Each structure stands twice: as C-alpha cells, then as structure tokens.
Amino acid sequence: NAGVTQTPKFQVLKTGQSMTLQCAQDMNHNSMYWYRQDPGMGLRLIYYSASEGTTDKGEVPNGYNVSRLNKREFSLRLESAAPSQTSVYFCASSESGARQPQHFGDGTRLSIL
Amino acid sequence: GQQLNQSPQSMFIQEGEDVSMNCTSSSIFNTWLWYKQDPGEGPVLLIALYKAGELTSNGRLTAQFGITRKDSFLNISASIPSDVGIYFCAGLRSGSARQLTFGSGTQLTVLP
Numbered sequence: 001n002a003g004v005t006q007t008p009k010f011q012v013l014k015t016g017q018s019m020t021l022q023c024a025q026d027m028n029h030n031s032m033y034w035y036r037q038d039p040g041m042g043l044r045l046i047y048y049s050a051s052e053g054t055t056d057k058g059e060v061p062n063g064y065n066v067s068r069l070n071k072r073e074f075s076l077r078l079e080s081a082a083p084s085q086t087s088v089y090f091c092a093s094s095e096s097g098a099r100q101p102q103h104f105g106d107g108t109r110l111s112i113l
Numbered sequence: 114g115q116q117l118n119q120s121p122q123s124m125f126i127q128e129g130e131d132v133s134m135n136c137t138s139s140s141i142f143n144t145w146l147w148y149k150q151d152p153g154e155g156p157v158l159l160i161a162l163y164k165a166g167e168l169t170s171n172g173r174l175t176a177q178f179g180i181t182r183k184d185s186f187l188n189i190s191a192s193i194p195s196d197v198g199i200y201f202c203a204g205l206r207s208g209s210a211r212q213l214t215f216g217s218g219t220q221l222t223v224l225p
Contacts, residue, residue, distance in 0.1 A: 100144065
C-alpha cells in the first residue's frame with residue numbers, strides 16, 4: 001500500500017543504547033516530519049525536513065538527530081537512549097506547499113528501560 | 114509551546130447520536146486541523162480549515178474555524194461504531210510546520 005512506512009514497529013532498549021528509527025514514503029512528498037506521542041498529550045514535533053537535504057528542529061529536538069537520506073527516507077536517531085524518550089514515534093509526510101502533515105505512518109513504540 | 118485546550122477528554126455516546134467537540138486557545142491561529150487516530154495507527158487528517166468563520170464538511174463530519182481564530186469545533190452526525198477513536202485538533206500559527214500545535218485529544222466511544 002502506498003503511504004508512510006516506519007520500522008521497527010516495536011523496540012525495547014536499555015538506557016544508553018543507540019538506535020535509528022526508519023521512515024520511508026512513496027508519495028513523492030517533499031516534506032517529512034518526526035513526532036512523539038506521550039500519554040494524555042498531543043503530538044510534539046521533534047524534527048522536520050522541508051525538502052531533501054534540509055532539516056530543522058521542532059519543539060523537542062534534544063537527544064535526537066535526523067538524517068534526510070533522500071527524498072523518500074527520513075531517519076531519526078537516538079544516540080544515547082534515556083527513559084524519558086519512552087514514547088510512540090510517528091513519521092509523517094506532506095506535499096510541497098502543505099503546511100501540515102498529511103500522511104502518518106503507524107508508529108514505532110519505543111520503551112527504554 | 115502554545116497550548117490548545119481540547120474538550121471533552123472523553124465521550125461515551127450511543128450509536129446514532131450526534132457528537133460535538135471543541136478546541137480553544139489563548140492564541141490566534143491561521144489554520145485549524147482535525148485528525149482521527151485509530152488504535153495502533155497513525156493520525157489521519159480529516160478536515161483542514163484556513164479562514165476564520167469557515168465551515169467545512171467531510172461526509173458526516175463538519176468542522177468550523179471560529180470567528181475569533183482562537184477556537185474550532187468538530188461535529189459528527191449520526192455516529193456509527195467505526196467513529197471510535199481519538200480525535201485531535203491542531204492549530205498552525207504561521208506558515209511553518211514548527212508552529213503546529215496539537216491538542217491532547219478527545220477519546221470517543223460509540224456504544225451499540
């Protein structure tokens with residue numbers, strides 16, 4: 001199915017471990033986003049990429065890095081995971097000119113012990 | 114960041130009833146959005162509103178951009194079981210995605 005694909009779907013890490021969350025979209029969208037969703041809260045923007053080769057910090061970028069590998073892929077990396085980063089992570093994409101995420105992946109559920 | 118107050122936090126309604134939920138802020142927004150999230154899935158964009166006073170429908174869903182630009186409403190008519198989920202509002206203050214703020218969601222349960 002066309003859309004936004006995230007891997008893995010679930011992951012458990014120990015404090016201090018590193019990992020990369022993968023995201024790919026096949027809709028030829030320019031803009032891609034990474035959000036985190038915590039219980040009882042709205043989604044918060046971690047990083048976004050308006051186009052290939054550009055990335056910008058969102059509301060909660062600390063502890064994360066991103067890489068816009070090409071137009072299709074936008075990865076999120078945790079260099080040294082902390083329990084506060086336990087969350088559900090969503091990748092999203094949108095067309096050029098759209099100011100909001102239009103299509104979301106199904107999320108990565110990350111637990112850090 | 115900016116805060117959006119979304120209410121109610123949860124609703125239990127009978128199938129066939131109409132539903133109303135709203136989102137308010139102390140700040141002015143230029144765009145209001147409504148998303149729905151099913152369990153285990155990502156949010157889906159339902160309606161986007163770009164002008165104060167705008168009223169937009171998507172099937173049984175109708176949303177309005179408040180005249181003051183500080184609030185928005187979502188109505189669902191004749192609810193059905195598949196309407197179950199979490200509904201999020203989101204407001205955008207400017208042209209940058211960094212300025213998009215999400216509400217905390219309304220959990221809707223439809224009872225048969």
